[in-house]
Amino acid sequence: MSMSLIQALPKAELHLHIEGTLTPSRMMALAKKHNISLPYVTLEDIQAAYQFDDLQSFLNLYYQGADVLREEEDFFQLMWDYLLVCKEENIVHTEIMFDPQTHTNRGVGFDVFMPGFLSAIRKAKREWGQSTKLIMSFLRDLTEAQAFDTLDASMPYLADIEAVGLDSAEKANPPEKFRKVFAKAKSLGLKRVAHAGEEGPAEYIWGAINELNVARIDHGVRATEDNVLLRFLREHQIPLTVCPLSNIKLNVFDKMDQHNILSLLNDGLCVTVNSDDPSYFGGYLNQNYKELQHHLDATDDQIVQLIKNSFLASFLAPDEKEYWLVEIDRMLDRFTSELSN
Numbered sequence: 001m002s003m004s005l006i007q008a009l010p011k012a013e014l015h016l017h018i019e020g021t022l023t024p025s026r027m028m029a030l031a032k033k034h035n036i037s038l039p040y041v042t043l044e045d046i047q048a049a050y051q052f053d054d055l056q057s058f059l060n061l062y063y064q065g066a067d068v069l070r071e072e073e074d075f076f077q078l079m080w081d082y083l084l085v086c087k088e089e090n091i092v093h094t095e096i097m098f099d100p101q102t103h104t105n106r107g108v109g110f111d112v113f114m115p116g117f118l119s120a121i122r123k124a125k126r127e128w129g130q131s132t133k134l135i136m137s138f139l140r141d142l143t144e145a146q147a148f149d150t151l152d153a154s155m156p157y158l159a160d161i162e163a164v165g166l167d168s169a170e171k172a173n174p175p176e177k178f179r180k181v182f183a184k185a186k187s188l189g190l191k192r193v194a195h196a197g198e199e200g201p202a203e204y205i206w207g208a209i210n211e212l213n214v215a216r217i218d219h220g221v222r223a224t225e226d227n228v229l230l231r232f233l234r235e236h237q238i239p240l241t242v243c244p245l246s247n248i249k250l251n252v253f254d255k256m257d258q259h260n261i262l263s264l265l266n267d268g269l270c271v272t273v274n275s276d277d278p279s280y281f282g283g284y285l286n287q288n289y290k291e292l293q294h295h296l297d298a299t300d301d302q303i304v305q306l307i308k309n310s311f312l313a314s315f316l317a318p319d320e321k322e323y324w325l326v327e328i329d330r331m332l333d334r335f336t337s338e339l340s341n
């Protein structure tokens with residue numbers, strides 16, 4: 001049963017950067033369209049370049065790749081490519097991060113990328129009922145004043161933005177640097193998330209919770225360095241959006257069999273599985289689940305709990321969460337009775 005379980009069950013994805021879904025072939029096509037010369041000739045050159053030492057070495061290529069995104073249609077295609085993957089992988093709900101500053105810094109404004117994103121999102125909703133929410137992420141290596149400018153520029157699109165987030169280079173950019181802009185976002189009715197405890201210390205997870213008032217932590221795997229924090233995360237069921245393949249590619253863990261996701265799960269934390277930047281890290285969501293079966297001997301029960309957590313940790317309304325949890329149990333009952341017949 002476990003082979004098809006991952007594919008068969010409806011899932012939510014909560015930690016996904018849309019700029020990190022830019023496929024090598026789409027990158028090549030857009031470079032050609034806009035007459036941009038890439039440091040790659042073939043698709044294989046791109047694959048070969050995607051070997052990273054750490055977060056920063058990845059970010060350098062990720063920001064470089066995003067430069068091929070110039071027009072509304074490009075952003076539509078980027079989003080559409082990913083939403084088709086959601087349909088294929090049975091990701092019925094997805095909370096998608098986008099990095100406005102990666103685009104506004106090179107003269108591509110909200111009036112270019114937002115209409116592109118939104119038309120793809122609306123088409124997927126119409127065609128197969130795809131559920132999505134958008135999370136606007138601030139780049140933490142830039143200043144808080146620049147984050148405020150970004151929040152101001154997003155005002156015309158606020159109705160389509162669920163939450164704000166915090167990403168990019170974590171070390172030396174602690175959450176409290178963005179305390180005021182997160183407070184402003186909260187006053188505007190936006191939910192909050194932040195990357196913390198990926199490369200940065202457990203202390204940054206406390207900072208995200210106490211200073212930024214986040215509903216969940218992106219990554220958070222370094223929480224295991226602080227037992228008081230672990231107890232707090234368990235007691236308050238503050239979700240961690242963990243990204244297994246990302247953590248291996250960026251050397252947060254040496255090998256998948258050393259990943260701590262299942263020990264966090266067994267400890268009673270609300271952990272979830274996500275793909276982060278699938279085009280750069282070598283796998284979409286289902287592959288991330290499969291890695292846990294292959295390298296950590298994840299049981300069916302653990303896979304099911306991780307999938308249920310993906311809905312519990314989402315920003316869906318309580319009745320929507322309940323709908324999917326009931327649907328999952330219904331499907332599991334059916335699998336079990338099919339197996340016993």
Ligand code: HPA
Binds near residue numbers: 020062170
């Ligand atoms: O995993 C990540 N961490 C920080 N910044 C990012 N930007 C895209 N992906 C990431």
Ligand SMILES: [Zn+2]
Binds near residue numbers: 015017167195218276
């Ligand atoms: Zn991320």
